[in-house]
Amino acid sequence: MRPACIITLLLFLALPSAAAKSPFRTGALEPPGPAPDFTLRTDQGKPVHIHDWRGSVVLLYFGYTSCPDVCPTTLAEFAEVKHQLGPAAERLRVLFVTVDPERDTPKRLRIYTRTFDPTFLGLTGPRATLAKVWKAYGIYVQSHRVPGSSEGYVVDHSATTFVIDAGGDLRLAIPFGTPVDDIRHDLQLLLAR
Amino acid sequence: MRTLSLLLLGCAVTLLAGLPVAQGAASPIQVEDAWARQAPMMPSGGQMGGQMGGHMAGGTGAVYVTLRNAGAAPDALVGASSAAAEHVELHETIQDGQVMRMRPLAKLALPSGGVLAMKPGGYHIMLLHLTHALQAGEKVSVTLTFEHAAPLTLDVPIR
Numbered sequence: 001m002r003p004a005c006i007i008t009l010l011l012f013l014a015l016p017s018a019a020a021k022s023p024f025r026t027g028a029l030e031p032p033g034p035a036p037d038f039t040l041r042t043d044q045g046k047p048v049h050i051h052d053w054r055g056s057v058v059l060l061y062f063g064y065t066s067c068p069d070v071c072p073t074t075l076a077e078f079a080e081v082k083h084q085l086g087p088a089a090e091r092l093r094v095l096f097v098t099v100d101p102e103r104d105t106p107k108r109l110r111i112y113t114r115t116f117d118p119t120f121l122g123l124t125g126p127r128a129t130l131a132k133v134w135k136a137y138g139i140y141v142q143s144h145r146v147p148g149s150s151e152g153y154v155v156d157h158s159a160t161t162f163v164i165d166a167g168g169d170l171r172l173a174i175p176f177g178t179p180v181d182d183i184r185h186d187l188q189l190l191l192a193r
Numbered sequence: 194m195r196t197l198s199l200l201l202l203g204c205a206v207t208l209l210a211g212l213p214v215a216q217g218a219a220s221p222i223q224v225e226d227a228w229a230r231q232a233p234m235m236p237s238g239g240q241m242g243g244q245m246g247g248h249m250a251g252g253t254g255a256v257y258v259t260l261r262n263a264g265a266a267p268d269a270l271v272g273a274s275s276a277a278a279e280h281v282e283l284h285e286t287i288q289d290g291q292v293m294r295m296r297p298l299a300k301l302a303l304p305s306g307g308v309l310a311m312k313p314g315g316y317h318i319m320l321l322h323l324t325h326a327l328q329a330g331e332k333v334s335v336t337l338t339f340e341h342a343a344p345l346t347l348d349v350p351i352r
Contacts, residue, residue, distance in 0.1 A: 065238075065252070066238070066253050067253070068232070068254055068317070068319050069255050069284070069286050069314065069317050069319070070313070072232065073230070073314065076230065102238070103238030104238065105236070105238065107236055108235050108238060111234075112233060115231060115232070115233040140292050144294070149282055154295045154296075156292055156294040156295075157292065157293065158291045158292050159292070159293045160291045177314055
């Protein structure tokens with residue numbers, strides 16, 4: 001057997017046992033590494049970097065304000081999680097990075113995110129800057145014209161939420177549709193550290 | 194007593210689920226659930242968005258209904274309208290790995306005896322260019338039109 005095959009086989013055997021040991025119910029990222037940094041603007045115009053939130057647990061989601069289904073569902077679930085966490089959620093931050101900078105003005109981002117929670121924050125920037133952030137987090141973004149729809153265009157996008165711990169490390173990738181209970185469970189673990 | 198309780202419970206559930214307010218007694222389409230997601234009123238999008246034909250003034254909303262076709266013949270949901278939005282479309286969100294793609298649909302089939310369950314991340318009724326905010330706790334009136342059955346107007350709770 002070639003060494004590569006042996007390594008592959010060992011990985012196959014090791015992965016399920018490693019997963020079983022993880023205390024997390026959502027998608028744990030192992031090993032944790034520093035969250036890719038960025039400079040974007042908040043929906044109030046303030047320049048920010050991801051390391052500005054050191055000491056907080058950050059939920060980083062990518063979406064757009066004309067999105068009626070997946071994005072509001074995700075933000076409503078985060079609002080529910082925050083409510084369930086109670087006082088522990090004081091160190092929780094929800095960041096909504098736009099994938100539609102041309103239409104998502106700071107004002108739209110502000111109105112949209114605050115509909116779900118007064119502390120949720122929209123982030124934007126020039127498309128070229130945002131594109132680097134999308135790429136760094138592996139977020140697929142593709143605007144798509146919709147013939148016959150008065151919407152003009154929709155934006156296909158990855159709906160994964162990244163969770164960054166208080167030390168600035170990427171810890172979880174939460175897929176769309178993950179039960180609220182599981183998200184709350186994992187955030188409780190990270191907020192307790 | 195128990196029957197009465199069940200009856201009352203049934204009524205309560207029906208009321209909560211968005212009672213059809215103008216349902217013909219003979220309509221084979223039964224509404225099993227209906228709700229709308231809260232949505233804010235939004236200003237127009239940015240300049241570039243306007244040039245691309247998608248300024249999205251008023252914002253967007255989504256309504257989710259579960260319909261049962263209790264009739265013997267197949268039918269289809271072919272459209273919807275609401276005073277709360279300038280345009281209403283049937284949409285589907287398709288999950289492709291981690292990527293969510295949204296597409297309009299001309300109609301949604303309702304086979305005889307079949308159930309059409311809309312839900313977040315799947316089929317939904319999309320409200321475009323809202324004329325007012327969809328406030329949690331309030332209701333929004335939505336009229337569904339079918340290929341064969343008479344239209345149904347629902348008072349859909351917003352949450």
